Amino acid sequence: MSDDLVTRLRRYPYDFTEEAADRIERLEAALRDVIDSWDWWQVDTYDRCASVPGDAIATARAALEGKD
Numbered sequence: 001m002s003d004d005l006v007t008r009l010r011r012y013p014y015d016f017t018e019e020a021a022d023r024i025e026r027l028e029a030a031l032r033d034v035i036d037s038w039d040w041w042q043v044d045t046y047d048r049c050a051s052v053p054g055d056a057i058a059t060a061r062a063a064l065e066g067k068d
Contacts (some may be wrong), residue, residue: 023066030063
């Protein structure tokens with residue numbers, strides 16, 4: 001769904017559309033990392049679980065703040 005939006009944004013020659021498309025892709029990548037982290041968190045041992053939610057939150061927060 002968002003791939004279509006990114007494709008449409010990239011068709012227009014304005015600086016802000018390219019920036020918007022890049023930002024969407026970064027946010028999607030960060031959200032995928034969060035999902036992967038939570039999936040791992042559910043199946044891994046208790047000893048390593050404590051850091052995963054914090055790492056996932058930090059990844060998502062950095063993406064939302066525009067940091068790579």
